[in-house]
Amino acid sequence: MNKKKTKSWFLIKSIACLTVATLLLPLMSAKILENENQIVEQKAVKTIDFLNSIGVNSAISKRGESLDKTIALMKYTGIRWIRAGYEGDIPDADFIKLHKETGVKFSYGLLSGGADISRLLAGARKLDAAGALLAFEGANEPNNWGLNYNGKEGGKNLTWLPIAQLQKDLYQAVKEDAVLKKYPVWDLCENGAQTDNVGLQFLEIPTGAGTLMPDGTKYADFATCHNYFSHPSHPGLYDNQTWNAADPGPLCKVDGLYGNYGKTWRQKHQGYTENKLLTLPRVTTETGVTLSEEINEEKQARLYLNLYLSQFKRNWSYTAVYLLRDRVDEAGNQTFGFYKPDYSPRKSAVYLHNLTTILADKPSKFNLQKLAFQVVNQPETVHTLLLQKSNGRFELVVWGEKAKGTEQVEIKLGKTYPLLKVYDPTKGTEAVQILKNTSSVKLTTSDHPFVVEI
Numbered sequence: 001m002n003k004k005k006t007k008s009w010f011l012i013k014s015i016a017c018l019t020v021a022t023l024l025l026p027l028m029s030a031k032i033l034e035n036e037n038q039i040v041e042q043k044a045v046k047t048i049d050f051l052n053s054i055g056v057n058s059a060i061s062k063r064g065e066s067l068d069k070t071i072a073l074m075k076y077t078g079i080r081w082i083r084a085g086y087e088g089d090i091p092d093a094d095f096i097k098l099h100k101e102t103g104v105k106f107s108y109g110l111l112s113g114g115a116d117i118s119r120l121l122a123g124a125r126k127l128d129a130a131g132a133l134l135a136f137e138g139a140n141e142p143n144n145w146g147l148n149y150n151g152k153e154g155g156k157n158l159t160w161l162p163i164a165q166l167q168k169d170l171y172q173a174v175k176e177d178a179v180l181k182k183y184p185v186w187d188l189c190e191n192g193a194q195t196d197n198v199g200l201q202f203l204e205i206p207t208g209a210g211t212l213m214p215d216g217t218k219y220a221d222f223a224t225c226h227n228y229f230s231h232p233s234h235p236g237l238y239d240n241q242t243w244n245a246a247d248p249g250p251l252c253k254v255d256g257l258y259g260n261y262g263k264t265w266r267q268k269h270q271g272y273t274e275n276k277l278l279t280l281p282r283v284t285t286e287t288g289v290t291l292s293e294e295i296n297e298e299k300q301a302r303l304y305l306n307l308y309l310s311q312f313k314r315n316w317s318y319t320a321v322y323l324l325r326d327r328v329d330e331a332g333n334q335t336f337g338f339y340k341p342d343y344s345p346r347k348s349a350v351y352l353h354n355l356t357t358i359l360a361d362k363p364s365k366f367n368l369q370k371l372a373f374q375v376v377n378q379p380e381t382v383h384t385l386l387l388q389k390s391n392g393r394f395e396l397v398v399w400g401e402k403a404k405g406t407e408q409v410e411i412k413l414g415k416t417y418p419l420l421k422v423y424d425p426t427k428g429t430e431a432v433q434i435l436k437n438t439s440s441v442k443l444t445t446s447d448h449p450f451v452v453e454i
Contacts, residue, residue, distance in 0.1 A: 039414050041370040044388035047361045047395055053312050054356070055081040055107070055320035056338070057286060060098060062088040064328040067097065069343050073324060074102045077338060077349055078356025081134050083285050083320045085111040086119055092126045099132035107186060107285065107318070109137030112145040115166055117173050124180055134318075136174055137224065137285060138167045138188030143266075157195060161212060163188065164198035167219045175218075186283050187220035192260035194269065201261050201271030203280070222317065226286040227256040229307060230295070237294055239381050240401045242307040245287070246314035248277040257282060284311060286322040291335040301347035302448040304338075305355055305425060306399050309449060313385050351448075354425035358451050364390035371396070371454065372414025379407045382445050394454040400445030411441045411452065423451040 056079050061067035074082075082098075084090060084106050098104055108124050110116075120136070127133040139147060142155030142163045154162030167188050175181045191200035199211030204218045211217075229245035230236070231254035238244075248257045259265035261272050261280060272280060289295055289303060304321060311319040326337040338349040371386055371394050381402040387395040400407055420441060422433035426448050435441065443450055 039372050039374045039412055041372045041414070042386050043370050044368050044386045044394060046368065047359050047387040047389045048363050050308075050312050050385070050387055051078065051356060051359060051361065052080045053316070053318050054079050054308050054352075055083060055285075055318055056324045057083045057320055057322045058324040059088055060084060060090050061094040062090050064341075065325060066343075067094050070324070071098055071101045073339060073343070073349070074098070074104050076345070077352045078360070079104070079324070079352070081105045081107065081318065081320070082324075083107050083109070083137070085109040085114065085137070086116070086123050087111040087114055092123060095127055095132060096130045099127075099130055105132055105134040107135045107137050107283075107320075108133060109140065109186070109285075110166070110170065110188075111137070111140040113147045114139065115147050115149045117166075117170050120170070121173060121177060121180060124183075128179060128183075133180075133183060135184045135186050135222070135283075136170065136180075137186040138170055138220065139163060140188070141190045141226070142188060143190045143193030159196050160194040160198045160200065161196065163194070164200055164213050164217075164219075167200065168213070168217055171218050171220060184221040184281075185219075186222045186285070187224040189224045189226050189285060190255075190260065192255070192265040194264060195267060197267070197269045201264050201269055221281060223257060223261050223280050223282040225255070225257055225260055225282065225284050227252070227254055227284055228287050228289070229254060229303065230289040231255055237299070237403045239403050241403070242303060242310040243314070243383060243401050245307075246310045246316060248280070248282075248314065249274045279315070282316050283318040284316055285318075285320050287311075287319065288322045288336040290333040292333075297347045299447070301351045302426065304348045305351055305449055306401055306447070308352075309385055309397060309399055310383065310401075313383060351425050354427075354429050355449070355451075357429045358423045358425060359387065359389075359395055361389045361391075366390050366392070369394075374412050376410040376412060379409070379445075382407055382409055396452040396454060397449050398443060398445065398452060399449035400447055402446055406444050406446045409443045409445050411443070413439045413441075413454070415439060417454055421453040423453065425449060425451070 059065045060070050082104055085108055124133055146155035149162040149166045152162045154160055171185045174185050194200050197211050199205040199213045203220050205211055205215050207215045227245045229242045234253035245254050250258045252258055257277055262277055308319055323337045325339040326341050327334040328341050339345055368388055382400050385397040416439040420435040421431040424432045441452055
């Protein structure tokens with residue numbers, strides 16, 4: 001073939017291909033966009049499971065707190081569990097009365113400086129007999145509160161071998177107890193601060209981990225973190241604040257799962273891979289934020305609602321805010337609480353009451369169903385959680401995590417529904433919008449949740 005003819009042929013062919021590609025590109029882009037915005041069926045989660053995840057820290061009847069007031073506060077907020085322990089000498093009878101009056105259960109732990117396993121199990125048996133026990137928990141922040149176990153000091157800047165041995169012995173004691181072995185053991189917290197590599201970045205030390213404790217050592221059933229969503233390592237307000245704190249991987253900007261169980265934040269001991277962290281059973285026993293010029297009561301209240309939702313959606317089984325009522329026996333900024341020292345409610349208590357009232361349900365056996373929906377062109381700061389009540393109604397929770405400004409969001413449903421109700425827990429417990437015979441809902445999201453009842 002003539003060289004000039006060959007060049008011309010390829011030129012014509014290239015122009016033709018380019019023309020076809022140019023014509024098809026909009027269609028291809030539209031197809032990709034269509035796929036991204038497909039109305040997809042999602043299986044719901046029981047509303048009661050989300051409600052049961054909502055916890056708080058409280059001294060119940062000690063440290064200036066009143067048992068009767070604590071009972072009233074728990075009833076109002078709808079909080080389902082309290083993080084506590086034998087520390088502070090809370091009477092067993094107070095735990096049991098609080099449970100009988102409210103249904104609240106307790107994670108029961110060694111907490112700060114505690115190392116008396118026998119005492120912990122003795123108290124736990126009383127809680128078990130009353131149906132009030134939720135789980136066991138190990139030591140509280142040994143990086144701040146060192147302890148003595150079997151005559152050896154550990155934690156802080158010392159060796160963490162006594163901490164590891166205590167946690168191992170706690171786990172073994174619970175699992176060898178005929179009555180208590182059914183309960184999960186939650187890990188100690190801030191294991192990312194361990195100095196020497198005692199393997200506390202694992203629930204069970206795998207073979208070949210090269211730790212000071214033996215391979216196969218079992219510490220816990222659940223990882224435990226204090227992933228405060230406002231942290232000295234990343235202060236201030238930013239988009240997706242609570243969503244990020246719940247991130248199990250290295251993208252988490254605060255003291256999260258990765259820094260304690262992936263690669264420890266202090267000495268960089270290697271733990272689980274990012275892939276394994278995604279499914280690692282986990283709980284949060286402390287998180288929250290104090291009031292400041294940047295975070296007022298309104299902002300704190302909205303963040304606390306988003307917090308419980310983000311944590312649950314990102315596979316944290318239980319989350320406890322620090323605190324129920326502000327501490328009166330500690331110095332510094334003690335404004336974490338849902339309640340002020342005089343027991344007057346902050347907006348966070350009111351908004352949580354509204355959310356738990358809107359979602360209120362009772363334990364029941366029923367088959368979970370699927371709902372077909374999509375958030376059109378879903379912004380990165382908008383998240384969803386599909387819940388279902390025992391009466392069959394879906395509760396689609398849609399929340400925004402935008403530090404400033406708003407997003408216009410449209411939710412398309414797989415079919416037309418005769419009645420939809422939209423609730424805003426920052427406004428109250430009654431529907432703020434009622435839609436009839438519709439297959440879509442439009443919302444203006446910002447920094448708090450809506451509940452769409454279907």
